[in-house]
Amino acid sequence: MEPTVVNLREALALFEDVYSPRIVGHVNDYDVRVAHAKGEHVWHVLEVTDEFFLALEGSFEVSLREADAGVRTLSTRARCSSCRKGPSTGRLRPVGSILMFEPTGTLTTGDRHRGEIPAHVVSTRGHGMGREQS
Secondary structure, three states, rough: OOOOOOOHHHHHHOOOEOOOOOEEEEOOOOOEEEEEEEOOOOOOEOOOOOOEEEEEEEEEEEEEEOOOOOHHHOOOOEEEEEEEOOOEEEEEEEEEEEEEEOOOOOOOOEEEEEEOOOOOOOOOOOOOOOOEEO
């Protein structure tokens, strides 16, 4: 099997949608996803997995609703793992992009979430590099 090389800048240039991740690869049972982020995401819970974020551009703010967690801010090339069963959301200021490792099939709005899903947030298990749903 030949290794696949993906240029993340080129992949991100193929779409403009915010919080609508594209799957650019796989590692074992995990999707490697890239997304543009801007504005608030929905508070959500992942019951059986953690999330991993790497800020590729901009400054990504991860908020955790845990008594001792508070807010974690990621700058370019900073990373963060958020803990399962802890409601979390991400906010990005200014416009930027993120790379995520999540188990294949993980819904971007978690196993459960609070309130309405904002129009700029897509509840998906990830898209391929085209517009099709994965």
